[in-house]
Amino acid sequence: MKEPCASAGTVARFGNVRIKVAICPECEAESFVQDGAFACCGLPVDVMARGERLVVGPRFQRQR
Numbered sequence: 880m881k882e883p884c885a886s887a888g889t890v891a892r893f894g895n896v897r898i899k900v901a902i903c904p905e906c907e908a909e910s911f912v913q914d915g916a917f918a919c920c921g922l923p924v925d926v927m928a929r930g931e932r933l934v935v936g937p938r939f940q941r942q943r
Contacts, residue, residue: 883923888912890931894938901926 888901899912903919910919912926 883915883925885925885927887929888926890928891934892931893935897931899926899928 884904886901886904888899890897891900900909901912901917901924902908903910903917903922903924905922906917906919908919910917912918912924915925916923
């Protein structure tokens, strides 16, 4: 098992859902972090979130 790499990432907001996002050093692309690993390639990572950004705003229409 590989040693987890440290990465500075952000918390991306998709409506009311928050997901950690960081740049993968192997894929060189932005990827979600799920259960301590990148979703793209499974590389273990320890993410330190340095901010939050809105990707998709919440619905403004009330659901009935």
